[in-house]
Amino acid sequence: MYDVIIIGGGPGGYAAAIRSAQLDAGVALVETDIIGGTCVNRGCIPIKVWLRAADTLRRIQGAGDFGIRAKVEGIDFQTIVERKNGVSSDIRMGMEALLGNYGVEVLKGRGVFKSPGEIDINGAVYQAKKYIIATGSRMAVPDIPGLKDALLTTDQALDLQNLPASILIYGAGPIEVEMATIFCRFGSKVTLAAQTRRLLPREDQDSSQRLAQALRDEGVTLFLGQKLESVKPVGNEFICSLSGSKNPTITVEKVLCAPRLPNTQNLGLENAGILLDEDGSVRADDFLQTSVEGIYAIGDVVGHTMQSHAASAMAITAAENAMGQSKLFSFNLVPRGAWSFPEVASVGLTEEEAENQDLDVTVGEFPYAINGLAMSVNEMKGSVKVVFDERYGKILGVHIVGPNANELIGEAVVAMQFEYTVAELAAGIRVHPTFSENVVDAARDALGWALYLPKR
């Protein structure tokens, strides 16, 4: 009998296994495929390698502004793919080694609950005092006539040796935005369409608008508030019909579609009595416990922010709770990120969400355009926006579009975690010139005394 069995070896399950082992648990980790999950093998990490390639190209193409005359002779996609595979496998090997180091037993196969206390793996029955479900999410390609034939999944896209000349990316989430960024930079003609009226609909409206403008500047055509009705083959291409106010048709070589759904099927959740939420995710409370005592769920499978860092943060809480503690998970402190040019990152409430909560909302904003470093390095798109409650100065949310946004948002997470008011943030000192000065300046603007903005 194990103390903890963790189902799923992605970033969530991996972190949960190590944390449980640190707390002296006997741990087994069940994985059907390879360790590392979507993040390491098919998501965050591979995309970052591609993005770095795209960014390198971008910088070379912009090098003339700094007097560097350089010409790109060609792009060897195979090298990108090999590098991507190399990084993934290095990380995966590191994870496997560390699991061994902590004495975590890795059980290969599909874990299926037989009852709340038993799990079946390839016909063998295992028992644990506590379970942590970390099965992640899977692709869920929508049922659109003809889409199948034109479909390019992100898995396929990350292994491409030749990029399509034209592509429709259908969806407005972080993955779609990142894929659009990559394809566009490598010369594909990219159209991004989505049913939602704005990009990254979970984000602040200002962030969506700034990102939309940046993508347009890159050369991406946007059709927002449009539904993909059908895909019809014409020769080597496909005609995609969109429904909506503009009602356009687009001819492309490929259609990329990447919606994800929580992995809740074929896990025997019903045998254990584990309930799902309306959106199909596993229902978990603030302690990350499911509807069944002693069974926890973390990461993509519980929905919310389907990003790797959310899973690994939940993993710590779930593992500690499984080992007898009672920690609450702070859903409001999970940052969100997208790696476009420029990056988009945020934590907490958007201005609109805060308004809807009837709070006395005030915002402060500071654009990259007047930041010394941004001007020096010619990366001036973007802004830091601080949303706060006027009453006590409580920071409700921070929204950053701009270079290094995903690093900078850490400042906001720390500030909110330790309950700084906007006044503490405004009183901060940062090295000059850095992008981080923008965070402090946005807080000062929130209080009405940003030094480097015109008098209000």
Place this chain on the structure above:
Amino acid sequence: MVTEITIPKLGLTMEEAKLVKWSFDMGRTVAAKQMVALIETDKVSFEIVSPVKGLVYPVVPAGTMVLVAQIIGYIATDEAELAILQKEHPVDAGVIVEQSEDKPGGKLDKTAPAATDTAGSKVGERIIASPLARRMAKDHDLDLAKIPGTGPGGRIVEADIQKILAAPTQAAPAPISKAPAPEESEFALTVAEEIPIQGIRKVIFQNMHLSLNTQAQLTLQTEVSAKGMQDFRNRINNILDPDETKISYNAIMIKAVALALRQHPRVNSSVDGEMIKVWKQIHVGAAMDVGKGLIVPKIRNADTKSIMTIAKEMGQLVDKAKQNTLSLDELQGGTFTITNLGAWGIDHFTPIVNFPESAILGLGRIVEKPWVKNSEVVVEPRIALSLTFDHRIIDGAPGAMFLKTLTRMIEEPLLML
């Protein structure tokens, strides 16, 4: 070497005290065995003496509630040590050495972690709280020192303040004050004085409620002749030397009660969980009001002491009570209480048991009344007795029998021999 000044535990139940005053300003020299600070519990005042000679460094300001074992200051051997203390334990704007005695709001929340818990949010005088929690507390006029922190390391966080604001009885403004101008109505009540329920009042407040809330209290009342007791008292007092303590009715009563308790041990007991604990010792307390609220000093093992001794000890206790020098051990651990309202012209009443004891005897005045004796109306001094007891553990008949034994001894004090 720096010597810590800590709050002593003066009795079993003592948890906190009020730091009334410091005898010295910061940096002044105190001699060994000299009083350095004065503290006051809900029952006694106590002088803290310095164990060594040195320079006083107060950390906690006078007027604050402090916990047992809390460090309230230090004694430095020399200026150098004092300088180190100032660096290690900076005191905001200098500690106020003396403060008005009854500052409202000085009461410490007992749910707050003690300062000796290093994990608690109070390390010495530094309160660990998030900036947001501080801002909210300031806005709502909440004292952070009274708020238990639930954040990392006992840090006070937003949720802790929200909890207090959500609790209707706490410092959050009562909705009535926001109701449409009640003061404009001619029928509205206006406050003449607001008296904080704290200190001794709070202890009485809680004990009275606890007593009635816990026990099933029944009061039996009767009246007996006080003639025998009067004669007995006069006879003894007449033969005493002028410098000997005269015996009081209370002393006689204490002795009589103690002897009656010996015959009816069940009345001399307490409930402890699922057990009735019948006490071996008989410690009789006499409730008295010396101007600072109700206190009940005890005569220990009253059944074994002579009336003369009891009278003498009572005299000493009263003197101490007046001087506020009673020790906690003289005030707690009783097994039965006597309360006397005779001086205010009361006959019968329903005393409330001094919890966790199980019975209390109320004495009325001694008054001459017509009384039918042997078919004739005679004038006789009479005294009313009111016995309240916990009916959960003492049935009516045994309670009445205790009273009967007692009345016989009062009517014929020679039975006490």
